Amino acid sequence: MGERYEERKSRFHGAIVWTLQVAHGPVRPVLPDGCMDLLWIGDRLLVAGPDTHAYEPSEVAGERFTGIRFAPGTAPALLGVPAHELRDQQVDLADLWPGAQIRVLAERIAAATDPAAALEAVALRRAAETGPPDPLMRSVAVQLAQGRSVAATADTVGLGARQLHRRALAAFGYGPKTLARVLRLQRALALVGSGMPYADAALAAGCTDQAHLAREMRELAGTTLTAYFAASANSETAQPSGSRTTA
Structure with missing residues (x-):
């Protein structure tokens, strides 16, 4: 590439x-x-x-x-x-x-x-x-990005599960549990990209073990860590996973 x-x-x-x-x-x-x-x-x-x-x-x-x-x-x-x-x-x-x-x-x-x-x-x-973003949902995103659990985050912002889910759909496009998975995968990718071994990165990101991270990678990314980072190595300059293009 x-x-x-x-x-x-x-x-x-x-x-x-x-x-x-x-x-x-x-x-x-x-x-x-x-x-x-x-x-x-x-x-x-x-x-x-x-x-x-x-x-x-x-x-x-x-x-x-x-x-x-x-x-x-x-x-x-x-x-x-x-x-x-x-x-x-x-x-x-x-x-x-x-x-x-x-x-x-x-x-x-x-x-x-x-x-x-x-x-x-x-x-x-x-x-x-326009008006500002939903401040509670920004707090939710920050806490989940830091690895805080959905339940603990809901308690912190003072929202019940149903209300949190509804507002999360409007703010993020999906519920807080899905957002937490996505952000956890991004944490793991950043750690592996910095040179941390897969197993250590999985635990540090909040996965139960390396197998858990491997499943999340397959389900959310449709590939493996090895294949993903091999493709990254072929790029002239590393492209973060969130950069969008279309034909």
Whole structure:
């Protein structure tokens, strides 16, 4: 694979601005990460909803992608749509916002010398016009990312199981148990990527053992740790699992 990936922190709280240039061959699978992305691909503005399984992009040699990866729970208020309505989907932003507005934004980004900065400006302007993300759900995402249990997290934010599940669907696209699994897998991948042995990474991330991590990798990512990191080694620059592309 030939991928050149770069990212930086966004001025939008908790978000990452990223670019991906594909020189040749297919792009690595995109693994679930609890995030949603605003994308600029070609001359199109798209939204990638939260994934429950690995997304397999088509071969996109020569393409350049720009995106903003929003932290879990922060995109729905910005986009004006509950996250579960976009689960496992990539849709045109024009399906969510007025078409005339999208045409103006697309022209502005296409004319920009730095499309990533222009895309970020779209998000920042929109954020100034909309309400903030659900603060309790942001707290839920932070606690689950730290490895706190769903039950303990619910107690901390003062929500019952049914109410937490309902608000989690709107904020994250799926319930808190699924989000906890996704974030645990991401912790394990980060630990393995830093050089920690599989068994140690599994325990440190919150899995019961290495076999548990292997099952989660198969169910959520559709591959094995060995195959995933072998593919990573073939990329020119490591591409985090949350970077979205589409054909």
